[in-house]
Amino acid sequence: MLKRFTKYVTQSVAEMIGISVYVLADTFFISVYSGADGLAVLNLILPVYGLIYAIGAMIGIGSATRYAISRAKGENTEHYFVQSVTWSILVAVPFMLIGIFIPDKALALLGADAGLIGLGRNYVRIILIATPFFMSNYTFTAFARNDGAPSIAMIGSISGSIFNIIFDYIFMFPVGLGFSGAGLATAICPIVTMSVCTIHYRSSRNHVGFHWKKPSFRRFPAVS
DSSP states (O other): HHHHHHHHHHHHHHHHHEEEEEEHHHHHHHHHHHHHHHHHEEEHHHHHHHHHHHHHHHHHHHHHHHHHHHHHOOOOOHHHHHHHHHHHHHHHHHHHHHHHHHHHHHHHHHHHOOOHHHHHHHHHHHOOOHHHHHHHHHHHHHHHHHOOOOHHHHHHHHHHHHHHHHHHHHHHSSSSOOOOHHHHHHHHHHHHHHHHHHHHHSSSOOOOOOOOOOOTTTTTTGOO
């Protein structure tokens, strides 16, 4: 039991370190490209990142925890994964609409002046439109981890972080997308992680069900 516990904790910490490293890489490349103004935009958007990740973690990790408990009790768990992804997408809709229609106003509300809005508009738009991926990412990794595949969840998170670091540079400089390239690399990062986690869901070791169940606002706190 101790060995198994240590394995899970170590791999979870490795995932968190990977995320921290790509955030540092984002900061470095953005500072090289646009200096203090770029860092100012990044710092303004960080609270929004935090909110997106917090909601995604609440839904994904909470659902995966209930899945593990219900499965141990021998209850039906076929709907938990799809419900978690569904709610992640539904909750992400307001963020997407803000990104599509009013990214300027969102930046202004966060404290940006006209110069920072001009610099960070497309970056913020890309990040907000990609909110469903950021939120669903927690569902994919948490369910894989709780279904006996913590190594795949760790590899997925680290792979996404490595992709982000490499393509931050490629998109920003050789491709010439600048600040928008940093947003694009970050937006694709969770897609890479989820793709790796799909290896487990397609394997014979998978116990996670994918049955549809109509979402209910009344039962949303339980995500069931």
